[in-house]
Amino acid sequence: QKEVEQNSGPLSVPEGAIASLNCTYSDRGSQSFFWYRQYSGKSPELIMFIYSNGDKEDGRFTAQLNKASQYVSLLIRDSQPSDSATYLCAVNMDSNYQLIWGAGTKLIIKP
Amino acid sequence: SAVISQKPSRDICQRGTSLTIQCQVDSQVTMMFWYRQQPGQSLTLIATANQGSEATYESGFVIDKFPISRPNLTFSTLTVSNMSPEDSSIYLCSVAGTYEQYFGPGTRLTVT
Numbered sequence: 001q002k003e004v005e006q007n008s009g010p011l012s013v014p015e016g017a018i019a020s021l022n023c024t025y026s027d028r029g030s031q032s033f034f035w036y037r038q039y040s041g042k043s044p045e046l047i048m049f050i051y052s053n054g055d056k057e058d059g060r061f062t063a064q065l066n067k068a069s070q071y072v073s074l075l076i077r078d079s080q081p082s083d084s085a086t087y088l089c090a091v092n093m094d095s096n097y098q099l100i101w102g103a104g105t106k107l108i109i110k111p
Numbered sequence: 112s113a114v115i116s117q118k119p120s121r122d123i124c125q126r127g128t129s130l131t132i133q134c135q136v137d138s139q140v141t142m143m144f145w146y147r148q149q150p151g152q153s154l155t156l157i158a159t160a161n162q163g164s165e166a167t168y169e170s171g172f173v174i175d176k177f178p179i180s181r182p183n184l185t186f187s188t189l190t191v192s193n194m195s196p197e198d199s200s201i202y203l204c205s206v207a208g209t210y211e212q213y214f215g216p217g218t219r220l221t222v223t
Contacts, residue, residue, distance in 0.1 A: 032210040043203055043214040044154070046112075088153065090212075096159075097142050097207045103153045 002027050002093050006102035015111050019076040023089030023102050026070070032092035033065055033072045034099065037085045044088055048074060079109045113138050113206050115215035123221045124194055131190045132218045134204035139184035142207040145177070147200045148217075154203070160187050194222045 003026040013019040021035075032051055036044035050056045050063040050072065062075040072091075076083055089102040114137040124130050134143065145157040145166075158166040158179055166179040181187045191198050199222045205212040 034211055043217045046211055046213065049211055092210045097210065097212075098144075098156065098159065099212060101154045 002100050004089055004091050004100045004102040006087075006089050006105045008103055009106040010108050011105055012108045012110055013079050015079060015081060015109055017079055019079045019083065019107055019109070021074040021076075021087050021089075021105050021107065022071060023073065023091075024071045025089075025091045025093070025100070027091070027093040027100075028067070028070060030067075030070075030091045030093045033063070034090040034092075035061075035063060035072075035074045036088040036090060038088060038104070039085045076107075081109045081111055083107060084109045112208065112213045113140060115204065115206060115213060117204060117215040117218050119218060120216065121219040121221075123223060126195050126222055128194055129190055129192045130194065130220060131188050132202050132204075132220075134187045134189070134215055136185045136206055140206040141184070143181065143187045144205045144207070144212065145179060145187070145189045146203040146205065148203060149200045157189070157202075191220065194220075196222045198222050 005024050035048040037047050038044045048063040050065045053065050056063045060077045064073045086104040086106045088104045090099040116135045118133045143160045146154045148154050156169050157172045158168045160166045160179050160181040162181050162184050178190045202218045204215045
């Protein structure tokens, strides 16, 4: 059974702090990893993807991948109230373009 | 990324009726996906729709209940047939990029 697991939260973080979101996956052969942000009542929006071990930075967002430990994380620096959303982790576990989705972590940034 | 539109954006339907949801993309794409997302839950894949072939359905979803058409590389429809209140959900289409997916705005369906 191919699975992606996330803590459903809510994760509450003060404004200006670093928010850390984590995701683990079951298939060691997975190659592509994605973070989506979903605001309430809206569709998911791709914010980061990572293919290689290590860190990938894009503005205030950093994705971290550790294939040996089978986890991927998303760090949000200088968190803003507008970052409050549900963050979905998705993993491509084979070559048929399907994504396996985590349940999502609800992030709340407190002013 | 592609621009994706869906129609209708929302609808309220009576049980036993059917609703067809349209998904239009502004560029040609090979793979399109249809998802369902129930309140507070993650995404559940209904089927993968490739142009020129029948849709591939996930476990728990059948063609008689969710017929899909994919007449060309920019358009697809999903029909929710013989609806019951349990079909109340948000239905999303997405298109594949390299390995990522991009989503339409969704269709919010309420069945009474």
